[in-house]
Amino acid sequence: MENRTDKNSYTIIFAIAMVLVVGSLLAFTAASLKPTIAENERMEKQQNILYAMGVNDNDEGSANFISTDKVGDEFSKYIKKQLVIENGIASENDQAYLIDVKKEQTKAKSGEARRLPLFIGEKDGKTFYIAPIRGKGLWDAIWAYVAMDENMVVQGAYFDHKGETPGLGANIKQRFFMDDFIGEHLLDASGNFKGITVAKGNADPKNLDKTDNEVDAIAGATITGDGVTAMIKKDLKLYWPYFKTLKK
Amino acid sequence: MGLLSKKDANLILDPLADNNPITIQVLGICSALAITAELKASIVMAVSVLFVLGIGNVVISLMRNIIPSKIRIIVQLVVVAALVIIVDQVLKAYAYELSKTLSVFVGLIITNCIIMGRFEAFALGNGPWRSFLDGIGNAAGYGLILIIVGFFRELLGSGTLLGFKVLGDPIEKTGLYAIGYENNGFMLLSPMALIVVGIIIWIQRSRNKALIED
Numbered sequence: 047m048e049n050r051t052d053k054n055s056y057t058i059i060f061a062i063a064m065v066l067v068v069g070s071l072l073a074f075t076a077a078s079l080k081p082t083i084a085e086n087e088r089m090e091k092q093q094n095i096l097y098a099m100g101v102n103d104n105d106e107g108s109a110n111f112i113s114t115d116k117v118g119d120e121f122s123k124y125i126k127k128q129l130v131i132e133n134g135i136a137s138e139n140d141q142a143y144l145i146d147v148k149k150e151q152t153k154a155k156s157g158e159a160r161r162l163p164l165f166i167g168e169k170d171g172k173t174f175y176i177a178p179i180r181g182k183g184l185w186d187a188i189w190a191y192v193a194m195d196e197n198m199v200v201q202g203a204y205f206d207h208k209g210e211t212p213g214l215g216a217n218i219k220q221r222f223f224m225d226d227f228i229g230e231h232l233l234d235a236s237g238n239f240k241g242i243t244v245a246k247g248n249a250d251p252k253n254l255d256k257t258d259n260e261v262d263a264i265a266g267a268t269i270t271g272d273g274v275t276a277m278i279k280k281d282l283k284l285y286w287p288y289f290k291t292l293k294k
Numbered sequence: 295m296g297l298l299s300k301k302d303a304n305l306i307l308d309p310l311a312d313n314n315p316i317t318i319q320v321l322g323i324c325s326a327l328a329i330t331a332e333l334k335a336s337i338v339m340a341v342s343v344l345f346v347l348g349i350g351n352v353v354i355s356l357m358r359n360i361i362p363s364k365i366r367i368i369v370q371l372v373v374v375a376a377l378v379i380i381v382d383q384v385l386k387a388y389a390y391e392l393s394k395t396l397s398v399f400v401g402l403i404i405t406n407c408i409i410m411g412r413f414e415a416f417a418l419g420n421g422p423w424r425s426f427l428d429g430i431g432n433a434a435g436y437g438l439i440l441i442i443v444g445f446f447r448e449l450l451g452s453g454t455l456l457g458f459k460v461l462g463d464p465i466e467k468t469g470l471y472a473i474g475y476e477n478n479g480f481m482l483l484s485p486m487a488l489i490v491v492g493i494i495i496w497i498q499r500s501r502n503k504a505l506i507e508d
Contacts, residue, residue, distance in 0.1 A: 057362040064369060068376045075383050082387040090390070108457075209398045213331025213448065214482060216398070251465050266331075266482040 092121040097204040098193040099167045099174040127166040147180045181277025184269040185209040198232040215270030226253045226261040239286045241279035244271035305427040309435035316439040317495045322408040327484040336444030340437025351429030354417035370413040451481030
């Protein structure tokens with residue numbers, strides 16, 4: 047016996063109505079929440095940059111950003127200059143932190159010039175050069191903000207990811223991994239860019255050797271770790287020419 | 295049971311043990327493998343599924359008489375996907391930190407076969423109140439196993455619980471590590487989740503012979 051809901055015409059009308067209702071509901075939600083979400087993302091970028099240069103609310107063991115109500119003021123207090131490096135020429139731009147690294151990478155792939163944002167911060171008389179980098183983990187994007195001194199020695203780093211496995215690759219945003227980078231050299235002994243390798247079996251779990259260009263890998267997160275290595279070698283190397291000009 | 299009739303109470307209690315979605319119906323195994331390497335992720339996932347399945351079951355139950363049977367699976371998928379996306383967007387706007395913790399789980403919730411399974415098997419044929427109870431019960435049964443597996447994997451794999459070093463520090467060699475204990479890195483890999491689930495199934499069935507199939 048056929049009832050009303052089995053008819054083709056009913057099915058088609060139901061499908062159309064459902065798509066219209068759900069579609070407009072989702073569009074409405076997305077459109078009305080967009081400004082708030084964008085504001086959250088902007089503040090998060092500022093928090094990330096400040097975190098890398100050591101302006102954070104870290105307590106023992108866990109990584110904490112400074113709170114969102116303070117971040118705007120702190121950002122203008124600590125970040126002295128925002129640069130955009132394009133074709134080797136650095137110019138100031140106070141909106142540089144809004145540059146989307148992903149879009150710049152796509153531009154570079156299609157042969158256009160890539161804009162490299164660099165943030166110069168000062169804290170306790172020390173100058174920090176903070177660069178955003180981006181790469182691929184196991185499942186999705188990973189990115190980082192790396193603070194360096196003028197010799198490209200890492201002063202702090204903040205890693206994040208979109209969808210790495212909880213408990214494994216997702217641990218790149220844990221203190222025990224990020225803090226290993228502090229003090230690590232990006233250049234080799236003769237001053238050439240070497241990067242930092244996330245190494246299995248470097249026999250240095252406490253990371254005492256800071257000039258070996260290696261940090262200890264996370265067990266069970268090989269591909270995420272390799273992604274971190276590749277991201278550092280590829281993206282931070284682009285900043286090397288700028289650091290060479292600082293030496294002159 | 296003052297508040298619930300016995301039949302209604304069983305909707306919640308059955309999935310916790312003798313009709314558990316993971317160990318008896320063998321549903322939702324994929325997410326049980328993916329996110330149980332640490333306890334916190336297991337708890338977050340359990341709560342998320344509780345929320346989505348409770349609400350989703352009610353929505354489907356309310357629509358059960360107008361859903362065309364030919365496209366009911368698609369309708370179910372649209373309902374759960376829309377629910378999850380709306381919740382995710384609201385969290386992104388008003389609880390940004392929490393939404394970042396959840397980001398990985400959004401996709402996993404939508405594809406969780408327990409959700410589609412309960413829509414199809416229960417909500418399409420029952421009223422909203424009973425569907426709600428069924429959703430809560432099944433999500434709790436699922437969450438219970440997730441938390442047990444997460445507990446053992448994090449404890450034996452990393453020596454921590456919810457991030458606290460309960461067994462001492464493996465690098466500084468304190469606590470248990472001082473007498474030569476080592477973390478079992480194998481516990482962190484997905485196959486061990488299956489083995490832990492297998493052990494739970496084994497214990498459960500050996501205690502209740504009625505659950506053993508021929």
